[in-house]
Amino acid sequence: MSELLKVDNLIKNFGGLTAVSDVTMHLNSNELVALIGPNGAGKTTLFNLLTGVITPSSGSVVLAGKEGTFPLNNKKAYQIAKLGLSRTFQNIRLFKEMTVLDNVLIAMTSRYKEGFVSSILRFPSYYRTEREMKEEAIKLLKIFSLDQQTETLAKNLPYGIQRRLEIVRALSTKPQILFLDEPAAGMNPEETADLTRLIIEVQKEFHITVLLIEHDMSLVMQVAQRIYVLDHGSLLAEGSPKEIQQNPAVIKAYLGEEA
Numbered sequence: 594m595s596e597l598l599k600v601d602n603l604i605k606n607f608g609g610l611t612a613v614s615d616v617t618m619h620l621n622s623n624e625l626v627a628l629i630g631p632n633g634a635g636k637t638t639l640f641n642l643l644t645g646v647i648t649p650s651s652g653s654v655v656l657a658g659k660e661g662t663f664p665l666n667n668k669k670a671y672q673i674a675k676l677g678l679s680r681t682f683q684n685i686r687l688f689k690e691m692t693v694l695d696n697v698l699i700a701m702t703s704r705y706k707e708g709f710v711s712s713i714l715r716f717p718s719y720y721r722t723e724r725e726m727k728e729e730a731i732k733l734l735k736i737f738s739l740d741q742q743t744e745t746l747a748k749n750l751p752y753g754i755q756r757r758l759e760i761v762r763a764l765s766t767k768p769q770i771l772f773l774d775e776p777a778a779g780m781n782p783e784e785t786a787d788l789t790r791l792i793i794e795v796q797k798e799f800h801i802t803v804l805l806i807e808h809d810m811s812l813v814m815q816v817a818q819r820i821y822v823l824d825h826g827s828l829l830a831e832g833s834p835k836e837i838q839q840n841p842a843v844i845k846a847y848l849g850e851e852a
């Protein structure tokens with residue numbers, strides 16, 4: 594396995610508060626990694642640093658992808674997305690008044706390079722691209738059992754399905770790394786079980802790297818190959834699900850609540 598994302602000595606201060614404190618970690622290609630930790634541990638801040646939503650106070654993030662090695666520091670979120678990092682957010686960010694299919698097509702447009710002139714003058718290549726995008730979107734929606742609801746408005750989908758649609762949108766950009774921020778939040782047990790199966794399937798099918806923040810420990814222990822534990826902004830532990838479950842420091846800081 595090769596290192597796809599390398600994070601070194603990452604720090605983020607908010608005024609006097611150090612939300613992320615000297616974090617060094619890595620993601621291998623085709624790996625499913627979970628980031629866990631108690632409330633306020635700094636997980637979302639770390640995600641936001643890795644995906645360019647906020648800039649680090651110091652430290653470095655480097656992507657060593659198929660197309661070369663790129664430092665991600667000080668890059669804007671859209672530049673990072675173009676390099677193949679895609680994410681979902683804790684709060685659903687769909688276009689609620691648009692259909693399921695249009696939600697996916699909008700996400701996909703960032704990847705297609707059809708020119709302005711071609712789209713205004715409706716060159717044949719414009720229609721070809723549009724047709725190809727639709728076919729690809731429907732194929733993706735089918736994997737997520739959403740192909741029968743392409744014309745449904747996003748706002749009319751049940752909550753768990755909206756979360757699933759968000760994952761489809763993130764995947765439609767063909768990312769190298771998919772960041773899932775609490776994908777099971779607010780789901781009922783049945784929806785969470787479906788999602789668990791889906792995450793495992795997606796990672797296998799798309800051969801991508803996944804970093805997942807999740808509070809649902811049963812989901813984490815079922816899907817993660819490796820786990821990082823964050824506590825008070827610092828990494829407390831790293832290891833396999835089994836190692837993490839047995840780590841006394843982790844049990845004390847986090848799993849203790851549930852043990």
Ligand SMILES: Nc1ncnc2c1ncn2[C@@H]1O[C@H](COP(=O)(O)OP(=O)(O)OP(=O)(O)O)[C@@H](O)[C@H]1O
Nearest residue numbers: 607610611612630631632633634635636637638639
């Ligand atoms: N923009 C900000 N300005 C000031 N403080 C912030 C900001 N964002 C986060 N923090 C603080 O940084 C710390 C880490 O927050 P963060 O949201 O990253 O934790 P978390 O592990 O994701 O928590 P949760 O599991 O509850 O979502 C918290 O003390 C939080 O209040």
